[in-house]
Amino acid sequence: MATASSAGYPESGRSRAARAERHASTETKPAFKSTEFFVYVAAVVAVLVASAVVGSDASRVDRFPADQAWFYVTLLTVGYMISRGLAKCGSREPTDHTTAT
Template sequence: MKVATGSQAAYVTLELILWALVSTGIFITAAVVDESGGSEGFGASEAWFYVTLLTVGLLISRGLAKMGNRGHDGTRTL
């Protein structure tokens, strides 16, 4: 009998799905605002900065989720 640990593979987590959607939205917004030609536009450098912040947040949240994950025998599962 296989016992579930409650953790999922990284590619199916809600965090990764939201990261992909928000990152795509940031890049689309940067492209649209850049096309409008505004002098104070939301350009590529700002878009990459915000996506980098999102990525760091995702990595921290995944690390915290794995840190508290223990098996039924009291050992940590990685």
């Protein structure tokens, strides 16, 4: 038997907490908790350090100029964004109910 709410509309057998709990999930874990984030940061640092360390040769030609290094950083960023998009695509992680709200 359905009970009437204060507004006079019938309520289903489930409580509001049970209905809210059904949607209590995040899409994926935060990006800074993933290994791909740390790999991305390490790769960016490695590219920038390599560009700074690799200097000019005897003929004063810079073998790894800054614009080329920033191009590689841009490619790494695009790859990271695509990997995060694929990771978030359709995956779910349950919400942790142990933390206080």
